[in-house]
Amino acid sequence: MIKLTGINKIYRTNEIETLALENVNLDVEKGEFVSIMGPSGCGKSTLLNIMGLLDAPSSGKIEINGTSVENMKDKELAAFRNKTLGFVFQSFHLINSLNVIDNVELPLLYRKMPAKERTRLAKEVLERVGLSHRMRHMPTQLSGGQCQRVAIARAIVGNPEIILADEPTGNLDSKMGAEVMELLHKLNKEDGRTIVMVTHNEEQAKQTSRTIRFFDGRQVM
Amino acid sequence: MIKKIICQLWNQRRMNGWIFIELVIVSFFLWTVIDPIYILTADKLIASGYDAHNRYVVKIGNYESSNGNYQAEMNTDSICKESYNRIIRVVRDLPEMKDFSIASSASFPNSGSWNGTQIYNDTADIKNDKYIHTQYYEFYLQDGSNMFRTYGMKDAFTGADINIPADAGTRQKVFLSEALARALFGKTDVTGQKVYSHDKSSYEIAGVFQDYKHRNYEQPYPLLVWVYNEIQGKTYMNWRYSITFSLKEGVDANAFEQRFKKEVMPLLKAGNFYCSGLESFEEVSYMYAQRSGVINQLRLKYSLAGFALLCIFLGMVGTFWIRCNARRQEIGIMRSMGASENAVRNQFLAEAFLLVTVAFVVALPVVFHQVHESGFFSSGVTRTILDMSYWQNQPVMHFCIVTLMTYIILLVIALIGTYIPVKRASHILPADALRDE
Numbered sequence: 131m132i133k134l135t136g137i138n139k140i141y142r143t144n145e146i147e148t149l150a151l152e153n154v155n156l157d158v159e160k161g162e163f164v165s166i167m168g169p170s171g172c173g174k175s176t177l178l179n180i181m182g183l184l185d186a187p188s189s190g191k192i193e194i195n196g197t198s199v200e201n202m203k204d205k206e207l208a209a210f211r212n213k214t215l216g217f218v219f220q221s222f223h224l225i226n227s228l229n230v231i232d233n234v235e236l237p238l239l240y241r242k243m244p245a246k247e248r249t250r251l252a253k254e255v256l257e258r259v260g261l262s263h264r265m266r267h268m269p270t271q272l273s274g275g276q277c278q279r280v281a282i283a284r285a286i287v288g289n290p291e292i293i294l295a296d297e298p299t300g301n302l303d304s305k306m307g308a309e310v311m312e313l314l315h316k317l318n319k320e321d322g323r324t325i326v327m328v329t330h331n332e333e334q335a336k337q338t339s340r341t342i343r344f345f346d347g348r349q350v351m
Numbered sequence: 352m353i354k355k356i357i358c359q360l361w362n363q364r365r366m367n368g369w370i371f372i373e374l375v376i377v378s379f380f381l382w383t384v385i386d387p388i389y390i391l392t393a394d395k396l397i398a399s400g401y402d403a404h405n406r407y408v409v410k411i412g413n414y415e416s417s418n419g420n421y422q423a424e425m426n427t428d429s430i431c432k433e434s435y436n437r438i439i440r441v442v443r444d445l446p447e448m449k450d451f452s453i454a455s456s457a458s459f460p461n462s463g464s465w466n467g468t469q470i471y472n473d474t475a476d477i478k479n480d481k482y483i484h485t486q487y488y489e490f491y492l493q494d495g496s497n498m499f500r501t502y503g504m505k506d507a508f509t510g511a512d513i514n515i516p517a518d519a520g521t522r523q524k525v526f527l528s529e530a531l532a533r534a535l536f537g538k539t540d541v542t543g544q545k546v547y548s549h550d551k552s553s554y555e556i557a558g559v560f561q562d563y564k565h566r567n568y569e570q571p572y573p574l575l576v577w578v579y580n581e582i583q584g585k586t587y588m589n590w591r592y593s594i595t596f597s598l599k600e601g602v603d604a605n606a607f608e609q610r611f612k613k614e615v616m617p618l619l620k621a622g623n624f625y626c627s628g629l630e631s632f633e634e635v636s637y638m639y640a641q642r643s644g645v646i647n648q649l650r651l652k653y654s655l656a657g658f659a660l661l662c663i664f665l666g667m668v669g670t671f672w673i674r675c676n677a678r679r680q681e682i683g684i685m686r687s688m689g690a691s692e693n694a695v696r697n698q699f700l701a702e703a704f705l706l707v708t709v710a711f712v713v714a715l716p717v718v719f720h721q722v723h724e725s726g727f728f729s730s731g732v733t734r735t736i737l738d739m740s741y742w743q744n745q746p747v748m749h750f751c752i753v754t755l756m757t758y759i760i761l762l763v764i765a766l767i768g769t770y771i772p773v774k775r776a777s778h779i780l781p782a783d784a785l786r787d788e
Contacts, residue, residue: 176782184686184687184780184781184785185782185783204691204693208694209689209691211687211688211689212688213689223683223687224684225359225681225684225685227359227362227363227681228358228359228362229358237689239352239355241689245354268362284688288689
């Protein structure tokens, strides 16, 4: 499903070079729920961004669903990201000037889908995450847990095969964190979606099918 | 998509409020700057009714009694006439000359002065004082002089040279411009009809010529042409009669001017008259525009327009620069959700388009009120007759054209001002944009 081969990522400034990822080779099978663990600054989020085509590796090869993304142009890359990948971020990354349903509809907007169909799908997923009664609320009017559920609804509304979650419970209390984890497990088990999650939480990592550990930009286990 | 953008603009109304107010003010200001530019430019673009290319006025002076070349015995009317005719014939016989004309002093385009009179189409109108005010030109047929051909004035119907009847010089016949014919008779096909002067003298219309502009930056004013057989001898006749001519096709104007100064000017000396120089019609036109202040007025308006546009441009770039930087994270979110660089750019451009359009619509009633109270820009020429075939003379059309021009200019500037910062902002990696919190 996701195949990373020889991925290196170097951040360069005028004075220093920082090696964020070094020769990462990784395979994620379809339907897996993989967690990535490691101390802060070890390159977990960078890896997730590269997997999600939000960042470009300095070298190495990325294949998703058997498609090599190296030579894709911006427009193709955007369309590929839109259809195949869903993102859940630690700080939710909702657009504060849009209400809940408009935030959820966002990925569908770039598919040129008719407005009615967009609204129907957005309502469906909001119902699924238990927020159908908050559709017209602005993100600033929601709790952290609710915001993350909106973000999950936005990640799955376009029915992507892969969900990439970057510390999805990092900003939530334990109760809300548990709710979000339950939702992710449900998406993995019931819908068969492939999930890659970056986490610091050992307990949550144990609940996933595989844990990959990182240290100083290298895969250690 | 547009509905979403409108919602988003409304939700960000605090951030958008300032640029909106700025756009409303600028829309009003720009309209008032574009209006005079439109009028002055549109008036200038109207066909002049003559051809200025390779046409010249010979400047003739006469020696003052204090001058060493002054000859007192030459200062009689008959000798002056003979002397002036001698000069005329030297000009007429120039090998490069195509047509020449002896006209009254003000009777050439952009001349320093202007002759006007009142004309009637019926003797009853004289009683009722229902006159048409017209400008008039005069020229003299002697020695083959033909003002129409020299200036390139054409017949209104055939577009060919104007036919001058053999008895035209008896001052019984006149030629009218289309504008004057329309003003007097409501039509231009009036050859053979009569017009009257204030003393009830009647004149038969010998022909109608295409509308003619005495001043390049003005609309054609009604013009009447009187023709005489010959000039009269006077000591000051150099002030009264202008000698103009056109060059043959293919003559190098620069070379001719050089030769004229070197070889011809010394020959143009008879009695107390002498040639003081040669001026092309183009030079005369430019000098008049300079003197009358039209050029300065246009420069001022263009500068104001340029300044306004620069302010708008910098304002838009600055505001959208700030907006784009403030919304880098949002751009990152959009990109991570599958928006291409183009989609992000288009959304921001659509926002700019909506802001400009709504602000412009809000400013329009204020502009309309201003026009209603103070009128459109006036170029300074008082007219008794307005030719309604020119759009700038039709109030509704005038308002619509200036409004459209202002809107298009404002929109183009706003879109460029938006495009530059948005292009930069959308060109970053989504991961980098998302890191900006």
